[in-house]
Amino acid sequence: MLKLIQNEWMKLMSKKATWIMAILLVVAIVGFTGLSKLSERFTDTTWLEDMEADVVQMEEQLASPDLTDDERADLEAQKQGLEETIATNEEWNQPGSRESIIVNAFGIMLLVTLFTIIASAGIVASEFSQGTIKMLLSRPVKRWKILTSKYVTILLFGLALTVLTYVFTIISAFIFFPAAEGNSIIWSGSDLAVTAVWAKSAYMMFLSLMNVFMISTFAFMVGSVFRSTSLAVGLSIFFFFTGSMIVLFLEKFEIAKYIFFAHDLTQYEIGFKMLESNTMALSVAVLSVYAVLFMVVSYLTFIKRDVTA
Amino acid sequence: MTNTEKMPPVGWCLCLERGHNVGVKPVVELKNLSKTIGKKKIIDNLNLSLYPGQITGFLGPNGAGKTTTIRMMVGLMRPSEGDVLIEGKSLKDDFEGSISKVGVIVENPEMYKFMSGYKNLLHFARMHDGVTKARIDEVIAQVGMQNRIHEKVSTYSLGMRQRLGLAQALLHRPKFLILDEPTNGLDPAGIREFRMYLRSIAENEGVSVFVSSHMLSEIELMCDRIAIIQNGKLIDVEETADTEKSHYYIEALPASAVENILVAEGFEVELFNDGFIIEAEKEQIPGLIKKLATEGILLFAVNPHRKTLEDQFLEITGGGQIAEAHTK
Ligand SMILES: Nc1ncnc2c1ncn2[C@@H]1O[C@H](COP(=O)(O)OP(=O)(O)OP(=O)(O)O)[C@@H](O)[C@H]1O
Numbered sequence: 001m002l003k004l005i006q007n008e009w010m011k012l013m014s015k016k017a018t019w020i021m022a023i024l025l026v027v028a029i030v031g032f033t034g035l036s037k038l039s040e041r042f043t044d045t046t047w048l049e050d051m052e053a054d055v056v057q058m059e060e061q062l063a064s065p066d067l068t069d070d071e072r073a074d075l076e077a078q079k080q081g082l083e084e085t086i087a088t089n090e091e092w093n094q095p096g097s098r099e100s101i102i103v104n105a106f107g108i109m110l111l112v113t114l115f116t117i118i119a120s121a122g123i124v125a126s127e128f129s130q131g132t133i134k135m136l137l138s139r140p141v142k143r144w145k146i147l148t149s150k151y152v153t154i155l156l157f158g159l160a161l162t163v164l165t166y167v168f169t170i171i172s173a174f175i176f177f178p179a180a181e182g183n184s185i186i187w188s189g190s191d192l193a194v195t196a197v198w199a200k201s202a203y204m205m206f207l208s209l210m211n212v213f214m215i216s217t218f219a220f221m222v223g224s225v226f227r228s229t230s231l232a233v234g235l236s237i238f239f240f241f242t243g244s245m246i247v248l249f250l251e252k253f254e255i256a257k258y259i260f261f262a263h264d265l266t267q268y269e270i271g272f273k274m275l276e277s278n279t280m281a282l283s284v285a286v287l288s289v290y291a292v293l294f295m296v297v298s299y300l301t302f303i304k305r306d307v308t309a
Numbered sequence: 310m311t312n313t314e315k316m317p318p319v320g321w322c323l324c325l326e327r328g329h330n331v332g333v334k335p336v337v338e339l340k341n342l343s344k345t346i347g348k349k350k351i352i353d354n355l356n357l358s359l360y361p362g363q364i365t366g367f368l369g370p371n372g373a374g375k376t377t378t379i380r381m382m383v384g385l386m387r388p389s390e391g392d393v394l395i396e397g398k399s400l401k402d403d404f405e406g407s408i409s410k411v412g413v414i415v416e417n418p419e420m421y422k423f424m425s426g427y428k429n430l431l432h433f434a435r436m437h438d439g440v441t442k443a444r445i446d447e448v449i450a451q452v453g454m455q456n457r458i459h460e461k462v463s464t465y466s467l468g469m470r471q472r473l474g475l476a477q478a479l480l481h482r483p484k485f486l487i488l489d490e491p492t493n494g495l496d497p498a499g500i501r502e503f504r505m506y507l508r509s510i511a512e513n514e515g516v517s518v519f520v521s522s523h524m525l526s527e528i529e530l531m532c533d534r535i536a537i538i539q540n541g542k543l544i545d546v547e548e549t550a551d552t553e554k555s556h557y558y559i560e561a562l563p564a565s566a567v568e569n570i571l572v573a574e575g576f577e578v579e580l581f582n583d584g585f586i587i588e589a590e591k592e593q594i595p596g597l598i599k600k601l602a603t604e605g606i607l608l609f610a611v612n613p614h615r616k617t618l619e620d621q622f623l624e625i626t627g628g629g630q631i632a633e634a635h636t637k
C-alpha cells in the first residue's frame with residue numbers, strides 16, 4: 001500500500017498544475033498579508049475620532065438639567081448607536097498584529113479547498129481520460145487498494161497544502177507585523193489571550209481541513225463515478241459556493257439540518273451558527289454519514305466497473 | 310481444415326510442433342468465456358488453451374471481439390459467464406495470484422505523458438513484487454530505450470511508446486504475454502526486431518505469447534498457432550504448419566484438356582488466375598510434367614504455391630467487412 005501511495009504522490013507531483021497551485025497559494029498568502037499591512041498605513045481613522053468627540057458632546061448635553069424626558073431618551077438612543085458603531089470599528093481597526101494575522105490564517109483555506117477539489121476530481125477521472133486506467137488495473141493489485149491509495153493521497157495533499165498555508169501565514173505575519181501590544185487581541189468580538197493564539201489558530205486550521213476533506217471526498221466520488229474531471233470540479237465548486245444559500249433557503253424545514261453544507265465546522269469557533277439547532281456533535285455525525293456514503297459509492301462503482309477506456 | 314475445434318476440457322494437448330512434448334500443461338485456459346453487454350452477445354462461449362513457448366495469433370475482422378476477450382483475460386472486464394485460468398488459478402477467485410504472471414498491452418500502451426519513461430516504468434514496477442532497479446535497467450536495454458528513457462513520454466514517437474509499452478509488460482518476467490495490435494507504429498526494422506524478440510522469449514524463457522493483429526502476414530510470420538474469431542465466436546484454431554501443405558500452381562493451355570488430365574490423375578483442381586492450383590507431393594511433380602508434355606499440352610509454369618494465411622483468413626471469415634451487428 002505504501003508503494004501505491006508513493007506512486008500516486010509521484011504522479012501528482014509530476015504534474016505542472018500541482019506546482020502552479022502550490023506557488024499560487026504561497027503568493028496569495030504573502031500577498032494578502034503584505035497588502036493588509038499596506039492598507040493599514042492608509043486607513044483614515046479621523047471619522048472615528050469625530051464620532052468619539054460627538055459622544056463626549058452628547059454626554060455634556062445629557063448632563064444639563066433643562067432637557068425634557070423625550071429629548072433625553074432620544075439623545076440616549078443616539079449616543080448608544082454611536083458607541084456601538086465605534087466598538088465594532090475598533091475591532092476592525094485595531095492595529096494588525098502577528099497574532100491576529102495568525103489566528104485568521106484559516107481565511108486562506110478557501111484556496112486550499114479549491115486546489116484540493118481540483119486534485120481530487122482528477123485523481124481517478126484522469127486515469128480514465130488518459131487511458132492509463134487499463135495499465136493500472138491489469139496488475140496484481142486489487143482495485144480497492146488502488147482506490148484507497150488514491151484517496152489517501154488526496155488527504156495527504158490537502159494536509160500538505162494546509163501546513164503550507166499555516167507555515168507561510170506565520171512567516172509573513174512575522175515579517176510584516178509587530179507583536180500585539182497588550183496581553184490580548186480581539187477575535188470574533190471577544191478577547192483572546194495572546195498566549196492562546198497558537199492553540200486557537202491550529203484548531204481553526206484543523207477544522208477547516210476537515211471541511212476541505214469533506215468537499216474533496218465529494219469531488220472524489222463524482223470523479224470516480226462519472227470519470228470526468230471537469231464535472232467533478234464544477235459540481236463541487238458549485239455546491240461549495242451555493243451551499244450556504246441552499247441552507248438559508250431551507251432554513252425553515254427540518255431537512256436543512258441534514259444538508260452537509262449546514263455543518264461547516266468552523267462555525268462553532270467563529271460564533272456564527274448556520275442553524276440555531278446546530279451542535280458540534282450533530283455536525284460531526286452528519287458529516288461522517290456523508291463521508292461514508294460518498295466512499296461507499298466511489299468504491300462500489302470503481303470495483304464493479306468494466307474498463308473500456 | 311475449418312473444423313470448429315473445441316479444445317479438450319482440461320487442456321492436455323498434443324503439442325508436437327517446435328519440439329514440444331506430449332502433455333504440456335497449458336499456461337492459460339479460457340473456459341466458456343462469454344460477455345453480454347445489454348442484449349448483445351459480444352463474446353460467445355470461447356474455449357481456448359495457450360501453451361508455454363508458443364506464440365498464438367488471435368485473428369479476426371474489426372469488431373470481432375479480440376480486444377473484449379483480452380480485456381476479460383486481464384480483469385479489466387468481468388465475464389458474463391465462464392472464467393479464465395492462468396497457471397491453474399482462477400482470475401475470478403484469485404485475481405492477484407493469477408494476474409501476477411501476466412504482462413499485457415491492451416490496444417495502444419497509454420503512459421503517463423507528463424512523466425519520463427523511467428518514472429513510468431518505476432511506477433509499474435512498484436505494483437509487482439520483486440522488480441528491482443537492475444531489472445528495470447535490463448528491460449530498458451532490451452527494448453533499446455537507454456538514450457531517451459529520462460525524457461518525458463510526451464516527447465516520444467509512437468514507436469518509442471510501443472517499446473516502452475513492451476518494457477512495462479516485461480518488467481516482472483511474465484509467463485504469459487498478451488499483446489493487442491503490438492506492431493502498430495513500429496517501422497519495418499522495429500517490427501522485425503520485435504518479432505525476433507518475441508520468438509526468443511517464447512523459446513528461451515518458455516513464455517506463452519498471445520498476439521492479436523490485423524496484419525495477417527505479420528501473424529503468419531510470428532505465430533505457431535492461430536485462433537480465428539468472428540462475431541464473438543472462435544471459429545478455427547490451427548497450427549501455422551498446416552498452412553505449408555504443398556500446393557502447386559500450374560499454368561497451361563488448353564485449359565479444358567489440362568483440367569481433364571489433372572482430374573484423371575486424381576488431383577483436386579482449383580481455378581486460380583489463369584491456371585490451376587493442385588495439392589500435391591513434391592515427388593509427384595516430375596511425373597505430372599512428363600504426362601502433360603506427352604499429351605501435347607503447352608506448359609507455361611509449374612510453381613510451388615504457398616496459400617497465404619490471408620487467403621485462408623478471407624476464405625474463413627468471408628471477406629474483409631466489419632463483423633456484422635449480431636443481436637441475440
Ligand atoms: N462497451 C461496449 N458496449 C457495447 N458494445 C461494445 C462495447 N465494447 C465493445 N463492444 C462491441 O463488441 C464488439 C467487439 O469489440 P472489440 O473491440 O472487442 O473488437 P476487436 O476485435 O478488438 O476489433 P478491432 O479489430 O477493430 O480492434 C464490437 O461489435 C463492439 O461494437
Ligand SMILES: [Mg+2]
Pocket residue numbers: 375376377489
Ligand atoms: Mg481491438
